[in-house]
Amino acid sequence: MRKLARFEFVRQISRYFHSNIKTASQNTLESPSLFKELNVARVVTCLKTEGCFLGLQLPEGILQELLDFAARNYCYGNRNLQHPLLVDPKKTFPRKYRLASYLDTHLKCDAFQRLKNDPILLEIARQYFKKPAVYLTSELCWSFPNQSSYSQMIQDAQVFHYDIDDYQSLKFFFYLTDVDLSSGAHICILKSHKNKRLWHQLIGQHTASIPDSELIKAYGEENVIQICGEKGFGFVEDTFCFHKGTMPTQKSRLLLQLEFTTNYYQEPRAYM
Numbered sequence: 001m002r003k004l005a006r007f008e009f010v011r012q013i014s015r016y017f018h019s020n021i022k023t024a025s026q027n028t029l030e031s032p033s034l035f036k037e038l039n040v041a042r043v044v045t046c047l048k049t050e051g052c053f054l055g056l057q058l059p060e061g062i063l064q065e066l067l068d069f070a071a072r073n074y075c076y077g078n079r080n081l082q083h084p085l086l087v088d089p090k091k092t093f094p095r096k097y098r099l100a101s102y103l104d105t106h107l108k109c110d111a112f113q114r115l116k117n118d119p120i121l122l123e124i125a126r127q128y129f130k131k132p133a134v135y136l137t138s139e140l141c142w143s144f145p146n147q148s149s150y151s152q153m154i155q156d157a158q159v160f161h162y163d164i165d166d167y168q169s170l171k172f173f174f175y176l177t178d179v180d181l182s183s184g185a186h187i188c189i190l191k192s193h194k195n196k197r198l199w200h201q202l203i204g205q206h207t208a209s210i211p212d213s214e215l216i217k218a219y220g221e222e223n224v225i226q227i228c229g230e231k232g233f234g235f236v237e238d239t240f241c242f243h244k245g246t247m248p249t250q251k252s253r254l255l256l257q258l259e260f261t262t263n264y265y266q267e268p269r270a271y272m
């Protein structure tokens with residue numbers, strides 16, 4: 001799939017085929033949405049034109065539940081099971097790791113399950129894909145102020161890249177800590193989900209090794225947005241947009257991301 005999905009014309013053609021959702025954990029549980037205020041058509045239009053929509057908001061109760069979960073459960077330094085650590089979101093400070101992921105443990109958190117099955121989030125994805133959406137993967141992860149080499153930045157998704165996890169995919173991101181420019185703002189190059197340079201389609205995920213400055217030049221400085229927001233703030237992005245995280249310099253960031261696609265894959269690429 002990855003070899004093909006990097007090409008825009010292949011993704012266009014794939015829209016006419018049925019999805020392979022037989023094995024997917026597609027959820028049709030009809031619970032009330034946490035995002036009743038959201039205008040789905042507006043979100044979908046924005047995703048089509050800009051590749052990104054800013055303005056999701058977690059209800060306070062769900063945010064608190066996720067933060068409690070994060071405080072009470074182990075996360076794993078640099079995603080290594082040998083390095084369990086407890087991080088209290090109220091007292092975060094620089095750590096010896098660059099990041100710490102809850103790996104799959106957050107799947108047992110009820111608040112996470114509500115998000116994963118949220119009918120409005122699924123509807124946004126369905127209308128955007130023009131096909132049923134399936135949950136593919138997710139991650140709850142800290143990033144800490146630290147030093148990072150260039151190859152670690154590539155590994156940690158802190159250089160511009162695009163994710164090829166299916167022919168169509170959307171990621172919902174939620175900040176669980178306050179995020180400003182010094183605490184891990186996510187950066188997106190709007191409109192870069194379409195009309196990519198042929199070379200950038202050809203080399204696919206290897207675009208991550210192109211210097212950020214070159215990609216900014218190619219897709220326009222005016223399209224680069226640095227996304228800040230208080231805890232509970234969220235946004236949704238077409239993963240074919242060039243995007244990246246940034247390493248915090250002051251305060252740690254806790255981020256939840258959920259990915260929806262049109263096809264299900266047994267072992268999705270969880271990380272870069």
Ligand SMILES: O=C(O)CCC(=O)C(=O)O
Binds near residue numbers: 163244245271272
């Ligand atoms: O950390 C971020 O803000 C971006 C993460 C990302 O792009 C990814 O996991 O693919």
Ligand SMILES: [Fe+2]
Binds near residue numbers: 157161162163243
């Ligand atoms: Fe990414």
